[in-house]
Amino acid sequence: MHLFRSSCTFSSSGTTGTCRRKENMEIVIDIESTTPLFTQLIEQIKKGVMNNTLETGAQLPSIRQLANDLEINNKTVAKAYRLLERDSIIQTKGYRGTFIHPDAKVNCGVDLGEWTHEKLREIVNTLREAGVTDSEIRIAFGKIMNNRNH
Amino acid sequence: MVDIIMFSVIFVMQITVISWYFPRKIGERITYVLDKYPQSDYPKLYTKPAEKYRASQKRYVVLNVIIGVIGFVILGIVWVKTYNTDSVISDMIPGLYGILQFMPFMLLEFAEIREYKEMRKQSGNKKRTAPLAPRQLFDFISPTRVFITVGLLATAICTDIAWNSGDDFFESSGFLRSIILLAVNCAFLVIMLKNLYGKKQNPHQDNNDRYKQLRIVMTNLTSISMAASVYFITQAASDKFALDTLEGFLMSLYFIAIFLLSVGYNYMSTDLKSVNFDVYKEDLSKG
Numbered sequence: 001m002h003l004f005r006s007s008c009t010f011s012s013s014g015t016t017g018t019c020r021r022k023e024n025m026e027i028v029i030d031i032e033s034t035t036p037l038f039t040q041l042i043e044q045i046k047k048g049v050m051n052n053t054l055e056t057g058a059q060l061p062s063i064r065q066l067a068n069d070l071e072i073n074n075k076t077v078a079k080a081y082r083l084l085e086r087d088s089i090i091q092t093k094g095y096r097g098t099f100i101h102p103d104a105k106v107n108c109g110v111d112l113g114e115w116t117h118e119k120l121r122e123i124v125n126t127l128r129e130a131g132v133t134d135s136e137i138r139i140a141f142g143k144i145m146n147n148r149n150h
Numbered sequence: 151m152v153d154i155i156m157f158s159v160i161f162v163m164q165i166t167v168i169s170w171y172f173p174r175k176i177g178e179r180i181t182y183v184l185d186k187y188p189q190s191d192y193p194k195l196y197t198k199p200a201e202k203y204r205a206s207q208k209r210y211v212v213l214n215v216i217i218g219v220i221g222f223v224i225l226g227i228v229w230v231k232t233y234n235t236d237s238v239i240s241d242m243i244p245g246l247y248g249i250l251q252f253m254p255f256m257l258l259e260f261a262e263i264r265e266y267k268e269m270r271k272q273s274g275n276k277k278r279t280a281p282l283a284p285r286q287l288f289d290f291i292s293p294t295r296v297f298i299t300v301g302l303l304a305t306a307i308c309t310d311i312a313w314n315s316g317d318d319f320f321e322s323s324g325f326l327r328s329i330i331l332l333a334v335n336c337a338f339l340v341i342m343l344k345n346l347y348g349k350k351q352n353p354h355q356d357n358n359d360r361y362k363q364l365r366i367v368m369t370n371l372t373s374i375s376m377a378a379s380v381y382f383i384t385q386a387a388s389d390k391f392a393l394d395t396l397e398g399f400l401m402s403l404y405f406i407a408i409f410l411l412s413v414g415y416n417y418m419s420t421d422l423k424s425v426n427f428d429v430y431k432e433d434l435s436k437g
Contacts, residue, residue, distance in 0.1 A: 024281045024282060024283040025281070025282040025283075026279050026280065026281055026282065026357065027279065027280050027281075027282050028277055028278070028279045029277065029278050029279075030276055030277050031276055031277075031278065032276045045282070048282065054282070058283075059283070059284050060282060060283075060284065061280075061281070061282065061283060061284045061285070062284060062347070064347060065284065065285060065347050066280055066282075068347065068348055068349045068350070069278075069280030069281070069349075069350060070278045070279075070280045071278060071349065071350075071353075072278075097284060
């Protein structure tokens with residue numbers, strides 16, 4: 001029967017078969033939390049990278065698999081993956097799947113939200129020094145955000 | 151005479167294995183779960199009062215007994231009709247009877263699907279978990295098994311077409327059987343993919359238990375596919391070499407094999423003591 005033995009390495013305790021899978025990280029989402037679901041996913045994947053539960057090159061489940069397992073919309077998982085890819089925490093290699101980026105651990109330390117806040121503060125300060133009023137800044141900011149082509 | 155004796159032996163086996171031995175074992179297992187994991191301690195395991203499950207279990211056992219009796223009546227009729235005659239035992243007899251025997255198991259499967267649907271509806275889990283690792287076919291079955299399954303399928307189709315296609319290829323029995331075999335294997339593939347990537351049917355099931363179940367499903371389906379291919383090869387041989395007298399025997403043997411590879415394997419591979427029933431306790435859902 002060795003011929004038919006799967007190469008898998010799953011399940012730890014009490015398995016009836018011979019397969020053993022190394023312990024994988026489990027993701028937990030709270031559907032009643034005020035934190036958006038995609039943020040919960042991002043935070044946990046980043047946490048997994050930081051504490052080495054998710055190693056560089058480790059493969060992540062497909063969007064569809066994770067969405068089905070968590071019983072959430074595919075788009076939610078896709079959004080989380082897209083943002084993680086933008087931050088170079090994960091990388092998609094075509095049909096081969098999604099993997100943890102080689103520089104994920106370093107990139108986890110980079111908080112794009114914090115960086116954006118800092119940049120905007122610098123610009124606002126410069127504008128204020130030039131004598132631009134807060135309401136003029138707000139109007140200009142609103143125009144830029146509403147019309148991204150300009 | 152030898153034909154009917156051979157057929158009787160295998161048909162009695164078909165009756166006892168499918169309609170007596172395993173239904174009894176499955177009935178005992180249902181009773182074990184109901185007794186060992188009562189509704190008061192494991193409320194998430196039940197979607198309706200426990201008495202209803204006990205009543206269903208009794209109905210299931212009685213239904214199988216009735217089907218078993220019908221089997222012996224059929225065997226008696228076969229003896230009367232074929233004893234000391236040249237009549238050939240049609241493969242339709244064990245075939246149609248086999249389908250009847252599978253009915254209670256099908257009903258059990260449908261009941262299980264309905265049960266999981268109701269579980270999902272009643273489930274108030276605010277927290278959902280998922281393993282952060284991809285599931286792939288070869289995590290659960292070996293490439294060798296898949297290779298042999300596909301190889302046997304190809305062999306069955308090629309053999310049948312080569313031996314039995316005749317002048318009109320599209321109306322030949324070989325072509326028809328090949329289409330059926332392909333359709334069955336496509337259905338198996340869909341079931342495999344649905345199990346692998348689809349939604350978790352049981353909302354409370356432990357991930358380790360799910361992996362074990364997936365392995366059983368994959369092994370089951372590939373085994374059944376292999377058995378079906380072998381059976382179709384024997385059918386092709388039977389047509390080619392005019393072995394009509396063996397058809398009833400082979401069909402009965404096929405049903406026993408299919409049953410043992412599906413329900414039998416499932417039963418023997420599932421060790422209830424290793425299943426995590428704690429997930430059905432009330433306190434785990436809170437928080």
